[in-house]
Amino acid sequence: MELNELLAIAKQERSQAKPVQIRCCTAAGCLSGNAEGVKHELEAGIKAEGLEKDVEVSGVGCMRLCCQGPLVQVDTPAGSKLYEKVTTQDAFAIIEALDGGKTHISEIDLSQPFFSYQKPIVLENSGKIDPEKIQAYIAAKGYQALYHVLREMTPGEVVESISHSGLRGRGGAGYPTGVKWATVAKAKSDRKFVICNADEGDPGAFMDRSVLESDPHRVLEGMAIAAYAVGANQGYIYVRAEYPVAIRRLQTAIHQAQRLGLLGSQIFESPFDFKIDIRIGAGAYVCGEETALMASIEGKRGLPHPRPPYPAESGLWGHPTLINNVETFANIAPIIRNGADWFASIGTEKSKGTKVFALAGKIRNTGLIEVPMGTSLRQIVEEMGGGVPDGGTAKAVQTGGPSGGCIPASAFDTPVDYESLTNLGSMMGSGGMIVMDDSTNMVDVARFFMEFCMDESCGKCIPCRVGTVQMHGLLTKLMQGKATQADLALLEELCDMVKNTSLCGLGQSAPNPVLSTLRYFRQEYVELIQEYLELIKD
Ligand SMILES: Cc1cc2nc3c(=O)[nH]c(=O)nc-3n(C[C@H](O)[C@H](O)[C@H](O)COP(=O)(O)O)c2cc1C
């Protein structure tokens, strides 16, 4: 494959585009509402009406306002309409209204803050292109960044560009991506690996799944660029078995890229070879932790082990390994295409670019959002999310999943970036964002996350294995109104001990939801104790 061949595919794809496009979301959320049936009815209707010459029906990835799905977008030369909660019976009405007429189906206002505040970089193709068609990705400038690095940049220049962009890992900790790539690039070894971490186990999080379902080639291209930069020839995508649509689309994408010579041997007729295989995880949360994940790929039990050595020095089968999150890889091609300065100009001083969040919980608009770093929580919750339904008020936002914390409404003016969220006692995490309203009991929230960590603890080290059980027991006792002041003191002591002595991030961060709710909602703990005191007084 040469550049002119790539551009020819793009040109042909664009020239074949029909004037009217009907796009049906076929990501998991809408599929669960029978989006496939809706698409089928639309295709059949267009055929029956003899409109195939001018109208194209396609399946696309997530259109973001998942709570209103199945979504169908109709683009005609006169403008765009986004229909919500579309059923198979609605297909005929949509076809009838293609000439600009009205339907009985509710339309979503595309100018509302939920859409207008978004800055799609990672999600730029999501909801627009057919994820099962490599030509559609190529027509959206796909694989041009890979061509550019292979033909016009040295591996060192690629690493330098990623460092200069300020990109930080989107898997949770925010480690600078360029520094990680430089470490793997410098490591001396005849074999190196690149791993894409698509384990995504945080409750409420579905960003990575959505990226893989909506635009899988973007992740493959990012991995291939990374592999060239660090000197690896083999990649793995570790994805959980609960994501069958993502897995199927990844398999299709890998197959298509191999057939066009965009993966495999001598990519773009350069000396660079790179192959990607999928490894399916069985759904253990701890397998998202990088050392446990690598053990799982090696065919061992998914248990974490102490670092150092870090994967960058000694990873898969003892070889230097680059491991990045799905969203991290999804940012790579746009950085190469648009330049590191462009990326660095978005966001805050220390957190560059955008972040994708899965907005969920007690909020009107639930779905996927991609916002520039530095957007305030208030903008996200109140404007984009549309606030709490049924007249309730937002009490807190939980970010960072079981490792994160609860941020009170009084801190909603905080800009979303790595440092600010950590200073508030939470963390960016991978992008789960759960809104809680004033009916939520924060001790119960802490108990929920502790139960998750207790269930998911691999049991290798005692502080986490035993400590999470003890802490969960104390939180349950509190919820039952049976705890004393001494129990609360013990809970705080245990938080400290588990945080400081656990082997891996799961145990080290398991106390965070307790600590953050104690920090901002201590009164709720105290009230539960008072209840007990009142009870025994009587
Ligand atoms: C318990 C635990 C679970 C994790 N789960 C994930 C996950 O699902 N996806 C992910 O990308 N990183 C996860 N991480 C972080 C990874 O260990 C690793 O830091 C990350 O994949 C690095 O990629 P990045 O630099 O692009 O963020 C988890 C960490 C811990 C401690």
Ligand code: SF4
């Ligand atoms: S901290 Fe928990 S999950 Fe991590 S190794 Fe120890 S027992 Fe396993």
Ligand code: FES
């Ligand atoms: S899954 Fe259809 S809009 Fe998100």
